[in-house]
Amino acid sequence: MFNSLTPAPPDPILGLTEAFKADPNPEKINLGVGVFKDDAGQTPILSAVKKAEELLLQFESTKSYLPISGSTGYAAGVQNLLLGEGHSLISSGRIQTAHTPGGTGGLRVAGDFLKGFNADAKLWVSNPTWANHKGVFAACGFEIEDYPYYDPKTFGLDFEAMLSTLKRIPAGDIVLLHVCCHNPSGVDPSPEQWAEIADVAAEKGWFPLFDFAYQGFGTSVEADRAPLLLFAEKGLEFVVAASCSKNFGLYNERTGSFSLVADTADSAAAAFSHVKRAIRTNYSNPSSHGGAIVETILGDAVLTQEWLSELDGMRERIHGLRSKLVDTLASKGVDRDFSFITRQNGMFSFSGLTPDQVKELRESHSIYIVGSGRINLAGITSSNLDRLCEAIATVL
Numbered sequence: 006m007f008n009s010l011t012p013a014p015p016d017p018i019l020g021l022t023e024a025f026k027a028d029p030n031p032e033k034i035n036l037g038v039g040v041f042k043d044d045a046g047q048t049p050i051l052s053a054v055k056k057a058e059e060l061l062l063q064f065e066s067t068k069s070y071l072p073i074s075g076s077t078g079y080a081a082g083v084q085n086l087l088l089g090e091g092h093s094l095i096s097s098g099r100i101q102t103a104h105t106p107g108g109t110g111g112l113r114v115a116g117d118f119l120k121g122f123n124a125d126a127k128l129w130v131s132n133p134t135w136a137n138h139k140g141v142f143a144a145c146g147f148e149i150e151d152y153p154y155y156d157p158k159t160f161g162l163d164f165e166a167m168l169s170t171l172k173r174i175p176a177g178d179i180v181l182l183h184v185c186c187h188n189p190s191g192v193d194p195s196p197e198q199w200a201e202i203a204d205v206a207a208e209k210g211w212f213p214l215f216d217f218a219y220q221g222f223g224t225s226v227e228a229d230r231a232p233l234l235l236f237a238e239k240g241l242e243f244v245v246a247a248s249c250s251k252n253f254g255l256y257n258e259r260t261g262s263f264s265l266v267a268d269t270a271d272s273a274a275a276a277f278s279h280v281k282r283a284i285r286t287n288y289s290n291p292s293s294h295g296g297a298i299v300e301t302i303l304g305d306a307v308l309t310q311e312w313l314s315e316l317d318g319m320r321e322r323i324h325g326l327r328s329k330l331v332d333t334l335a336s337k338g339v340d341r342d343f344s345f346i347t348r349q350n351g352m353f354s355f356s357g358l359t360p361d362q363v364k365e366l367r368e369s370h371s372i373y374i375v376g377s378g379r380i381n382l383a384g385i386t387s388s389n390l391d392r393l394c395e396a397i398a399t400v401l
């Protein structure tokens with residue numbers, strides 16, 4: 006059966022972690038996968054999470070199956086995070102949410118669900134986009150197209166080109182948009198630009214699919230949801246795949262969600278019945294623990310406050326690292342202007358390093374960044390910053 010197989014290429018992000026682990030250099034630096042690290046290079050379990058787990062250990066009474074869409078308490082918590090407590094989409098029943106295995110699981114559920122009722126639709130992603138987007142949606146059977154997004158000349162958004170392509174996308178096609186902290190570029194549209202994007206969606210009738218993996222890593226939990234509220238105000242239908250991996254630090258608990266917003270509560274319920282079929286034929290129903298942690302935190306005002314301040318701490322650390330990186334590069338004699346790094350949002354910096362420079366960083370310096378030049382800033386610590394900047398100066 007398998008004799009004729011040649012190995013598949015390693016995953017551009019998770020494959021890098023495997024290569025990093027195998028590297029014997031004690032000074033190696035991993036700035037690849039999007040995982041938060043503190044200044045000691047550790048990915049700690051949030052204190053709010055630990056406390057929620059203690060409560061679960063005490064009060065959890067069964068390991069019986071969850072419903073196909075997961076716990077309703079988790080879904081309610083997620084909806085409050087996505088839209089803000091008391092939002093009319095929630096009170097009117099026009100939003101339905103399923104607990105999925107991570108944000109990636111949410112994307113896959115979205116793809117399977119959307120493919121199921123509009124087989125001819127194409128799916129449009131930004132150029133560039135998260136390295137796994139195309140793989141997930143190709144696996145759902147979609148033909149995938151790019152829309153322009155990042156302009157390497159300005160290190161910013163090529164909004165004119167983006168909008169002109171969005172205006173050509175036919176009704177019924179699906180457009181994937183990153184709600185905040187665009188992965189990999191860290192470049193987000195301004196509020197005014199988002200308003201124009203929502204206008205084009207309304208006018209052209211293409212279907213918005215949001216990837217919301219970094220809520221709280223841009224400005225705040227509240228501010229980061231603004232694009233969703235804008236589309237909701239326009240009365241548009243849309244779907245959202247969201248993740249609790251980063252903002253709750255629940256990476257290995259695979260805790261995410263799929264939500265759909267429909268015109269009426271009845272159509273939301275009907276559409277959601279198809280979502281449940283997509284889930285049942287994939288992973289049947291979600292594993293409980295991560296969702297139970299999130300539900301416990303969001304159901305307790307004190308734990309919620311503690312979580313929010315831990316999230317602020319993670320965001321502020323990364324934000325501070327942006328200017329430290331720019332200043333230290335300059336102090337190592339790099340004359341290229343890297344100040345654009347301070348204008349990017351979220352966990353990543355799109356450094357502008359070429360594939361050859363990325364390769365040299367890895368092969369000669371044991372520094373691992375994604376082939377596109379994406380750096381996970383959170384992997385920078387006081388003890389590796391100098392070595393990193395010296396190595397970048399050398400490869401430049």
Ligand code: LMR
Nearest residue numbers: 018019037038039135188
């Ligand atoms: C990333 O972009 O590094 C993260 O979203 C982790 C992943 O699964 O790729």
